[in-house]
Amino acid sequence: MKELGFENYLLADEKIISKSKAVRSRINKARMIERHFNETLDNIVADDDRTYSTLLRIKAEMKDTNGTLSNALRKYYLFINDRAFPALSEYENKG
Numbered sequence: 001m002k003e004l005g006f007e008n009y010l011l012a013d014e015k016i017i018s019k020s021k022a023v024r025s026r027i028n029k030a031r032m033i034e035r036h037f038n039e040t041l042d043n044i045v046a047d048d049d050r051t052y053s054t055l056l057r058i059k060a061e062m063k064d065t066n067g068t069l070s071n072a073l074r075k076y077y078l079f080i081n082d083r084a085f086p087a088l089s090e091y092e093n094k095g
Helices: 003-012 021-038 041-044 049-063 068-081 088-094
Strands: none
Touching: 003 021, 003 068, 021 041, 021 049, 021 068, 041 049, 041 068, 049 068, 049 088
């Protein structure tokens, strides 16, 4: 993960109100995803199918009931790819 770049990206995000706490939380969640799947976020977000399957696995394996882990991955995807990853149902229907 390009941690410093991601942190700066999040700090510049006007939608994030509580900057330091929210930014730290998202970076910690991103690290958690990398540890759980033993893969860098850069590898995951480089491929849409891999991003999709990781989002599904986060829900199933990491009990992401409030969506904070998925949100961290989606924010990283947006940071790297300069576009939002579609809703899961939208991605499923495009295939």
